[in-house]
Amino acid sequence: MSDPAASDRSVARAIDALRRGWAVEVIASDGRLRLLAVESADAHNLAAFDPDSDADLLISAARAQTLHLANQREAAEPEAPVLVQRERWIDAAGAMALADPVQDLATPLKGPYRALPLPRPEAARAALRLARQAGILPAYFVARGEPACEASVAADAIQTYDGGARLHIATRARLPVSTAENSEIVAFRTPGDPREHIALIIGDRDGSVPVVRLHSECLTGDVLGSLKCDCGPQLHAAMHRIAEGGWGVLLYLRQEGRGIGLINKLRAYALQDQGFDTVDANVRLGFSIDARDFSVAAQMLKLLSIPQVRLLTNNPAKVAGLEAEGIGVTERLPLAIAANPHNARYLDTKRDRTGHQL
Ligand SMILES: Nc1nc2c(ncn2[C@@H]2O[C@H](COP(=O)(O)OP(=O)(O)OP(=O)(O)O)[C@@H](O)[C@H]2O)c(=O)[nH]1
Numbered sequence: 001m002s003d004p005a006a007s008d009r010s011v012a013r014a015i016d017a018l019r020r021g022w023a024v025e026v027i028a029s030d031g032r033l034r035l036l037a038v039e040s041a042d043a044h045n046l047a048a049f050d051p052d053s054d055a056d057l058l059i060s061a062a063r064a065q066t067l068h069l070a071n072q073r074e075a076a077e078p079e080a081p082v083l084v085q086r087e088r089w090i091d092a093a094g095a096m097a098l099a100d101p102v103q104d105l106a107t108p109l110k111g112p113y114r115a116l117p118l119p120r121p122e123a124a125r126a127a128l129r130l131a132r133q134a135g136i137l138p139a140y141f142v143a144r145g146e147p148a149c150e151a152s153v154a155a156d157a158i159q160t161y162d163g164g165a166r167l168h169i170a171t172r173a174r175l176p177v178s179t180a181e182n183s184e185i186v187a188f189r190t191p192g193d194p195r196e197h198i199a200l201i202i203g204d205r206d207g208s209v210p211v212v213r214l215h216s217e218c219l220t221g222d223v224l225g226s227l228k229c230d231c232g233p234q235l236h237a238a239m240h241r242i243a244e245g246g247w248g249v250l251l252y253l254r255q256e257g258r259g260i261g262l263i264n265k266l267r268a269y270a271l272q273d274q275g276f277d278t279v280d281a282n283v284r285l286g287f288s289i290d291a292r293d294f295s296v297a298a299q300m301l302k303l304l305s306i307p308q309v310r311l312l313t314n315n316p317a318k319v320a321g322l323e324a325e326g327i328g329v330t331e332r333l334p335l336a337i338a339a340n341p342h343n344a345r346y347l348d349t350k351r352d353r354t355g356h357q358l
């Protein structure tokens with residue numbers, strides 16, 4: 001598809017369809033797959049999609065490995081697709097138990113499952129990517145027949161999908177906050193993504209390079225005061241640091257759960273309750289360790305006419321993400337928060353496994 005807007009539109013429609021439990025067709029150079037997301041399947045839509053109960057299941061290699069389906073060549077790469085033969089006893093709930101590692105303790109695995117050769121790997125890979133973009137578990141029923149599909153999308157469109165294209169400032173207003181009475185909120189909108197990012201500009205622009213914080217949304221930490229992470233205290237510490245420096249900007253990015261969405265983050269928490277760390281939990285669910293794209297933050301800074309920043313972060317990926325998009329990071333300012341018994345392991349894992357520095 002040559003028109004980027006039309007291409008993004010087809011992906012947006014497919015994402016919407018998946019979340020609603022509607023069938024989607026993914027078309028690649030190696031063929032087409034007709035798919036129903038396991039997460040949004042129920043007896044009703046599954047019967048319409050798969051009247052003969054012979055649809056196979058597509059899952060991530062990470063999940064296949066947990067299910068001991070190790071006979072897949074691609075199993076070394078956790079996000080790769082694996083096709084599993086659907087046994088007749090696997091209904092919608094059974095498929096969810098197969099797809100969702102959180103249920104493993106409550107629903108001892110029935111198995112054995114049988115992996116099948118993957119006839120259309122390019123289409124399958126694109127389909128799993130699409131599920132991750134939709135914030136649902138990367139797991140599908142794959143029709144053998146030709147059920148009607150609500151949306152049809154090309155693998156190339158999924159690959160190049162840019163939900164953040166055409167970001168613009170939608171509105172701005174004064175917003176006195178407890179940390180800084182002299183603040184202004186700026187709201188951003190993009191047609192392809194319902195997530196509305198915001199910037200809080202603290203103080204008056206004075207020509208100096210501003211202190212900037214990129215904060216990824218964390219409902220549990222920011223709003224509920226969760227002790228499992230450091231987000232809430234980091235958010236407030238950052239606002240104080242910016243206010244002390246005279247002027248600066250907090251970018252509040254709606255990238256919940258490092259970009260996998262709230263529900264999948266809570267699934268990761270359930271796996272952490274079972275002993276997995278934050279990195280392994282993401283991978284076990286079939287996601288990458290960090291699914292965020294910091295280029296949206298760079299776009300926001302450009303729209304605010306801020307070419308250079310002093311960045312409050314321990315995460316080198318944020319520095320690299322801004323610099324890759326042409327924002328100068330003149331200084332990195334660490335943002336350390338005292339650990340508590342609930343988040344000590346999380347903070348250690350960030351340091352040891354995701355390259356966070358202090
Ligand atoms: N998937 C997942 N996300 C988590 C977990 N704990 C916290 N998060 C999310 O991680 C993100 C943390 O965001 P930030 O504090 O901005 O980023 P950071 O990578 O920690 O980097 P700095 O704080 O800047 O050093 C938020 O989106 C949280 O919702 C977890 O266990 N799993």
Ligand SMILES: [Zn+2]
Nearest residue numbers: 218221229231
């Ligand atoms: Zn958090």
